[in-house]
Amino acid sequence: MMSISELPDTLLLEVFSYLPVRDLIRIARVCHRWKRIADDRWLWRHVDLTIYKMRPKIMWHLLHRYLASRLQSLRLGGYLFSGSKAPQLSTTLVQALGLKCPNLTRLYLHVADLRSVPLPCLPASLRVLELHSCEIPGSWLSHKSDSPLLQRLQRLVLHRVPSFGDEHLVGLAHFQALRTLVLGGTYRVTETGLSQGLRPLGHLQHLEVRDCTLTADAVLRVVRECLPDLRVLHLSVRDLSTAGLVYLSAMAYLEHLCFLGPPIAENLPSPGELLNACQKVPTLKTLEICGLDWEQNQEAKDILQKGLPHCQVSVRAYNPESRDWWM
Secondary structure, three states: OOOHHHOOHHHHHHHHOOOOHHHHHHHOOOOHHHHHHHOOHHHHOEEEOOOOOOOHHHHHHHHHHHHHHHOOEEEEEOOOOOOOOOOOOOHHHHHHHHHHOOOOOEEEEEOOEOOOOOHHHOOOOOOEEEEEOOEOOOOOOOOOOOOOHHHHOOEEEEEOOOOOEHHHHHHHHHOOOOOEEEEEOOOEOOHHHHHHHHHHHOOOOEEEEEOOOOOHHHHHHHHHHHOOOOOEEEEEOOOOOHHHHHHHHHOOOOOEEEEEOOOOOOOOOOHHHHHHHHOOOOOOOEEEEEOOOOOOOHHHHHHHHHHOOOOEEEEEOOOHHHHHOOO
């Protein structure tokens, strides 16, 4: 039987790719060969540090020793709920991340306090920025700056960011390259703010509104008025009505539609009413129904699948873990 030391470098590289960062650093101490393989830039393209309590000193060490130009995506956790004396992301560290990692295009921040980190300090190379359970200052998006980030960012995810409100949404008009916007649990956003914020973003192609206080009818109404080129729409079915479904007929380019429900969704349109609305969207290619308790209703599935023969229809159950869909 072949031992692990007899495996070729290519296979060891594949094995090492499944290891967390801490274990990857530890195995580099086994021998010179493993150190060389563990230091391969291919292993350090996508780094997930959210499983650790990452102290600034350790982060600085990783930044200087392992990350640098090889890093393409980074998941990083903060200490927002660890007390006032816990270390937080500093402006210096965030700026160093941009300088040391010029190829970093995707940044995912979890439970991070960004109230002392100005938006222009974020790496200008970013194409994707995801904030999950983070805190941001009121002025974070409201003032236009000269940061190249405003011209390059293409995807922005704001999930359970409690301070995010209408004033932040309006500030998104400065993001000229933004194509995907995901709002999850942003309960401060109103229909007026959504309309004012999305109107300058007519180039937006992908919108998700999950677990917000906005009704589904309000979201559909705003999308019809402000996003003529939208291709993908995901939204929770809170207070969805047959009258709201009428707005779908004005979405001339919509290709993917997903309705997300809680475990129990009441007073929803019937499968037949949903079918009538979707049939008026000729470009629709994919329809997803999640958590509406239709997964055991074969009749509902048949109505949608037979009525939309050129559309891929998916009906699945609600998954409690989906509330942490970003992990």
